[in-house]
Amino acid sequence: MPSHDPGTNVGPPAAPVSNTRRRLLDAASGPLHPVARDTLVAAVSAGWADADRLHAEGRTARALLDRSREVIATGLGVRPAELSFLPSGPTALERAVDGVRYAARRRGARTVASAVEHSAVLVPARARAARADDADLLEAVPVDRLGRVDLEVWQQACTVPGTVVAALQSANGEVGTRQPLEAARAAAGAHGIPLVVDAMASLGRDPVPDAWDVLVGDARSWGGPPLGVLVVREGVRWQWSGARADVEHGRTDVGPWVPLALAAAEAWQQARATSLADAAQTRALIAEVRTAAGRLPDTVVVGDPDDRLPHVVTFSSLYVDGEALVGAFDRQGYAVASGSACTSSTLEPSHVLAAMGVLTHGNVRITLPLPAVSPGVSADVSDFCAALAPTVAAVRSELGVGDL
Amino acid sequence: MPVIRLARLVRDLAAGATDAGPFTVRVLATDPAAAADVPAWCRMRGQRFVGAEQQAGHTAYVIEVTPTAPAGGH
Numbered sequence: 001m002p003s004h005d006p007g008t009n010v011g012p013p014a015a016p017v018s019n020t021r022r023r024l025l026d027a028a029s030g031p032l033h034p035v036a037r038d039t040l041v042a043a044v045s046a047g048w049a050d051a052d053r054l055h056a057e058g059r060t061a062r063a064l065l066d067r068s069r070e071v072i073a074t075g076l077g078v079r080p081a082e083l084s085f086l087p088s089g090p091t092a093l094e095r096a097v098d099g100v101r102y103a104a105r106r107r108g109a110r111t112v113a114s115a116v117e118h119s120a121v122l123v124p125a126r127a128r129a130a131r132a133d134d135a136d137l138l139e140a141v142p143v144d145r146l147g148r149v150d151l152e153v154w155q156q157a158c159t160v161p162g163t164v165v166a167a168l169q170s171a172n173g174e175v176g177t178r179q180p181l182e183a184a185r186a187a188a189g190a191h192g193i194p195l196v197v198d199a200m201a202s203l204g205r206d207p208v209p210d211a212w213d214v215l216v217g218d219a220r221s222w223g224g225p226p227l228g229v230l231v232v233r234e235g236v237r238w239q240w241s242g243a244r245a246d247v248e249h250g251r252t253d254v255g256p257w258v259p260l261a262l263a264a265a266e267a268w269q270q271a272r273a274t275s276l277a278d279a280a281q282t283r284a285l286i287a288e289v290r291t292a293a294g295r296l297p298d299t300v301v302v303g304d305p306d307d308r309l310p311h312v313v314t315f316s317s318l319y320v321d322g323e324a325l326v327g328a329f330d331r332q333g334y335a336v337a338s339g340s341a342c343t344s345s346t347l348e349p350s351h352v353l354a355a356m357g358v359l360t361h362g363n364v365r366i367t368l369p370l371p372a373v374s375p376g377v378s379a380d381v382s383d384f385c386a387a388l389a390p391t392v393a394a395v396r397s398e399l400g401v402g403d404l
Numbered sequence: 405m406p407v408i409r410l411a412r413l414v415r416d417l418a419a420g421a422t423d424a425g426p427f428t429v430r431v432l433a434t435d436p437a438a439a440a441d442v443p444a445w446c447r448m449r450g451q452r453f454v455g456a457e458q459q460a461g462h463t464a465y466v467i468e469v470t471p472t473a474p475a476g477g478h
Binding site: 298300316318319321353354358360401404 | 405436444448449
């Protein structure tokens with residue numbers, strides 16, 4: 001007889017049965033930095049309570065939450081009161097844009113955003129424009145072949161009356177290209193338009209941007225758990241229409257689970273301590289992948305080769321589909337990604353690649369983990385580079401397109 | 405995939421027409437990916453993308469193929 005109800009029977013997961021060593025080359029969603037993982041486990045016992053309660057447990061949770069906020073705020077160069085935790089990065093991003101627009105609702109409702117922004121910016125803005133039957137409510141500014149926003153069109157877009165919010169990524173998480181934030185913010189600022197910067201792909205991996213009015217991050221990018229970070233610079237007019245109480249400075253309706261915030265802060269500290277060496281190492285590894293992929297027949301390596309995130313690369317090969325490539329690499333032990341980073345639909349081509357005018361099929365995306373998360377990352381990349389040509393050739397011949 | 409059928413067709417047509425001049429191929433596709441992929445194919449294979457025409461239920465992509473154009477490239 002069991003001593004307790006067997007419950008869901010989920011229990012600790014069994015280790016995946018596999019004879020091949022797994023090599024993680026898709027770290028967009030984790031796993032956690034090992035130290036942050038330990039902190040998370042410890043915090044589940046120490047910081048479980050509601051931080052608004054007045055008892056000792058609640059006060060402990062509050063102290064841990066305050067400390068977490070302080071660590072991340074200091075890292076971003078902001079004050080703790082400017083920073084809120086939201087349930088996820090995309091939630092924080094949608095909220096960031098919403099808050100600027102709502103605060104300016106008397107002046108207009110028009111959004112300017114690059115065509116390669118996250119779907120958390122583009123999809124709601126497009127839906128609003130459709131509801132209002134006014135396509136001008138969203139101007140999706142085109143990008144060049146490398147994925148960089150067209151600054152002339154951007155500047156022009158900011159002059160249109162009724163434009164109240166502009167959104168631009170620090171760098172694109174799918175192709176790695178950095179955006180010219182200084183110039184984009186100057187153009188928006190000249191017309192009193194706050195700039196929302198989506199740094200979900202870059203925080204912890206690339207220098208913290210400072211040309212922004214509202215900043216959004218996701219703790220996953222620096223080896224933390226999924227947790228949104230929303231920073232509203234002091235003095236920026238921002239208001240959430242749904243604010244009911246002073247939860248997270250009035251920017252969300254439920255406070256974060258404290259263990260997640262603490263793990264995010266721990267991961268930040270850890271990533272920060274080795275960030276320069278990590279960036280140099282991953283930058284060189286991605287350069288290796290770019291070179292190896294560039295030698296494949298009928299393959300384009302997309303994104304800016306130099307002015308880019310250190311740890312991300314995408315390439316596309318003619319005549320193969322991304323799913324077949326992901327499967328072929330997976331069978332050899334490599335976890336790689338394909339297609340759009342932020343839509344689940346496999347039928348629609350990646351809006352990022354489409355906006356850049358590059359090949360959207362046969363796409364492989366590498367997001368390198370922090371070296372502390374995956375100590376074997378250098379060897380994994382070397383082996384991946386060696387496996388590239390035979391794998392792509394094998395998939396092409398399986399699909400009967402080897403002779404094209 | 406539209407570009408696979410395009411590539412096969414161009415290969416077969418070009419094989420029988422090496423001494424002829426450029427010829428035009430029209431690709432009719434409903435796949436939204438074709439809008440990016442057909443021009444990308446042209447760029448990668450050194451062919452000329454003439455343009456796209458929206459038609460009822462599909463899009464027509466017009467390509468001018470030069471049989472001797474260098475294959476491959478980036």
